[in-house]
Amino acid sequence: MISYANGKFLPTEKIAIPIADDYLGFKCGYRIFTSSRTINHKFFRIDDHIDRLISSAHDINMNIEISKNEISHLIKETILKNKEINDEFIIFMFFSGGPPEPMTLKPSEAAHLYIIVNPLILPPLVWYENGITVATFPYQRQFPTVKLLNYVGSINAHQTVIPKYKAQEGLFISPEDNDTILEGTTFSFFAVDNNTIITRPEDEYILGSITRRVIMEIIKQNDLNFIEKKIKVSDLESMKETFLASSIRGIVPITKVNDMKIGDGKPGEQTLSLMNYYKKIQENYEYCN
Numbered sequence: 001m002i003s004y005a006n007g008k009f010l011p012t013e014k015i016a017i018p019i020a021d022d023y024l025g026f027k028c029g030y031r032i033f034t035s036s037r038t039i040n041h042k043f044f045r046i047d048d049h050i051d052r053l054i055s056s057a058h059d060i061n062m063n064i065e066i067s068k069n070e071i072s073h074l075i076k077e078t079i080l081k082n083k084e085i086n087d088e089f090i091i092f093m094f095f096s097g098g099p100p101e102p103m104t105l106k107p108s109e110a111a112h113l114y115i116i117v118n119p120l121i122l123p124p125l126v127w128y129e130n131g132i133t134v135a136t137f138p139y140q141r142q143f144p145t146v147k148l149l150n151y152v153g154s155i156n157a158h159q160t161v162i163p164k165y166k167a168q169e170g171l172f173i174s175p176e177d178n179d180t181i182l183e184g185t186t187f188s189f190f191a192v193d194n195n196t197i198i199t200r201p202e203d204e205y206i207l208g209s210i211t212r213r214v215i216m217e218i219i220k221q222n223d224l225n226f227i228e229k230k231i232k233v234s235d236l237e238s239m240k241e242t243f244l245a246s247s248i249r250g251i252v253p254i255t256k257v258n259d260m261k262i263g264d265g266k267p268g269e270q271t272l273s274l275m276n277y278y279k280k281i282q283e284n285y286e287y288c289n
Contacts, residue, residue, distance in 0.1 A: 024097025
């Protein structure tokens with residue numbers, strides 16, 4: 001597989017980030033990213049992902065001297081470099097801070113762009129057929145609206161509450177009340193109550209989700225019942241369905257939160273219907289040049 005590293009195309013396994021030339025990224029964690037899968041070797045929702053990357057850069061005052069069109073062109077060129085690969089793959093794209101001015105933490109140049117290509121590994125089919133368990137973890141991400149390359153909270157959740165509850169994923173809840181649901185470790189969270197799809201509004205406490213946007217489009221196009229409001233863990237006892245949404249995994253039913261069974265403990269009708277709509281969107285996805 002071929003990737004792009006700050007001006008050069010190289011085999012993915014040979015990509016290396018020079019520490020001396022990336023002090024702000026390597027030592028200070030000044031990095032942002034986005035990632036998605038390919039469909040028929042087309043980057044799914046490319047414009048949305050680039051827009052969010054640029055927005056994240058703006059929110060943390062990161063200087064990126066490359067336009068949206070240039071980023072799009074580099075992604076497409078990277079994909080073409082991998083045209084001999086039959087299987088689909090993941091594209092992981094990030095900007096890293098680069099070097100600072102002497103005796104400061106101020107960047108001395110524009111952030112460096114990397115576009116990394118890796119094999120696509122999807123969850124087992126049983127996740128989609130039977131649903132999964134998620135475990136709650138009190139944690140508020142730093143700069144929540146920015147897709148930072150900082151997953152300390154997620155890593156801690158996977159070492160503590162997730163094995164404790166024999167779960168597959170973690171769900172961040174507000175440390176202020178240990179009840180209000182924020183977002184997943186790597187996904188958006190949805191619930192269904194009385195045939196109404198519910199999710200938290202995109203506010204200053206969570207990341208804007210591309211897959212959430214796709215689901216919103218499905219809801220509007222099919223005139224489904226929907227409401228945006230904050231959801232608490234204590235609300236879930238009365239909910240009939242819950243599910244997660246992410247760019248790589250799509251829609252995955254959640255049938256248990258901690259020790260609490262959701263609904264009848266099986267993927268619900270609304271979740272299965274949305275999964276089917278989402279699958280059709282992916283099957284019919286067309287690349288926008």
